[in-house]
Amino acid sequence: MTVTQTTPEATGIGAIIEVETGAMAHGGHCVARHEGRVVFVRHAIPREQVRVVLTEAEPGARFWRGDVVEVLRGSEFRRIHQWKLADSLRAHASGRLPVGGAEFGHIVVHHQRRLKAQVFRDTVARIAGAALEPEVLRAGPEDEPTGQHWRTRNAFAVNPHGHIAMHAHRSAVLLPVRNMPLGVPALDALALWDWDLTGAARVDVATPADGSRPLVLVTPTPQTLADEARLGRLRSRVRQAANATETEISSGFAVPGPKRHSPARIERITGRTWVQESVDPERGAARTFRVTGDGFWQVHRHAPATLVDAVLEDADARPGQIVADLYAGAGLFSAFLADAVGEQGRVYSVEAARQASKDARRNLLSLPQAGVLNGPTDKVLGSWLKEPDRPASGGGLEGRALDTVVLDPPRAGAGRRVVERILALAPGRVVYVSCDPASFARDLAWLREGGYEVERSRVIDLYPDTHHLESVTLLRPAAEVATATR
Ligand SMILES: C[S@@+](CC[C@H](N)C(=O)[O-])C[C@H]1O[C@@H](n2cnc3c(N)ncnc32)[C@H](O)[C@@H]1O
8 A cells, every 4th residue: 555645634534633532442443533534443553543544445435444654643552562463563664565364553552451342332322322330350350451362262264375464454465474462372382484385375273272282274275175285285284284283283275165154175285184272160060171173262261251150140040940042052161050950951052153152062972952943043042942842852831931031243233133032031131142233233122122121230251351351231121120239
């Protein structure tokens, strides 16, 4: 991208404008105004005077986007970005765009949390019309004050030279990566930057928080997949690199399915096709989990235990109760909820991804009160409403009412149909775990219209140095919340 000279009337991509930044908005940018138009400014902090290079600037567009390239009056909460590749100031100074994924790295961590709580409050007020005052929690007891070294899951592209790389933000440009400061130290130990991955398109790495054997999953390019000889050479190079590392590591190919969204087939190269994860929450006994391939697992090394504690506290599950764990992945919450309800109770672990449900079955094997239902949430809830007396052996509720619904949907949220079905099932508690305040707020509005009210809400900083946030919110029928808080 070329950066043009500053002029007062400068417009267009690459032009530089000067603005004063307003509030932090959902998405990680500050809202600013330039000649009456809204500009979303990344790498800023509210109430700064900055120069911004425009990165999206269609003349007729309602808003433009830009990155800070110079700070004229900085916030007291600004610090030097600790990852050169993601630092907007150094990136633009050397004529390139910053990589995405650490867009809050220039803000001291305690202020990042304050901004995330403000974004959560503002988003929920704007979309759901609810005034929430969330408690703000750190990801874990020994959080890094730098906001680094927490990611147990990392994904990289591979450039045409066979080196791991990352995309510049909102761009097809690939920048080679020599370190990943947000990754746990075990990621550095793999020295993936030195692997020759010619013929690969992407690498997904799982480095379990308990230090057990990592898994490096390589996705070959379509051209490599179509050529047995090329694929064989890539396989040999991966095997060689995996065997050359000091610690034992697993490796494999992720072979994309025939359709766009069909799951990848995992082909083992060294070790095994899964990782072990250990979770030791304060409110439950330690457990281990198996997660196959690039299956979903909470990314922050402390996230599983911290979320389990929050969910157990809000669900308050008692022996004999019936609990639905929706969007359950490999059964993380289901296992601890099943411990809480005991053998007289029942936990339904509902998950759409087939491999995740297979892992959940294995992870919940010692808990006969936990049943895994593989299928989309709306269908499972629909079948419960249609046939309330179906026996538990057939995935039914046996005519019993649900005491609690825990839901942890992907970024898109649960959606209207799922919310309506939860309302129709009328659980005593709804524990909503969310990684997106906007979709959460939309679903929350429907839950409130349906007669539920928020009893407690928490924002947990599971993604330091990024704008992302997690929230855990307990809802109960409005009349009960009013009584409890009176
Ligand atoms: C944010 S993850 C949560 C997983 C789990 N609660 C955990 O903490 O490990 C969301 C999960 O929802 C699953 N999922 C996505 N759409 C779904 C749907 N329509 N019905 C059921 N599960 C779905 C994904 O496969 C993923 O495992």
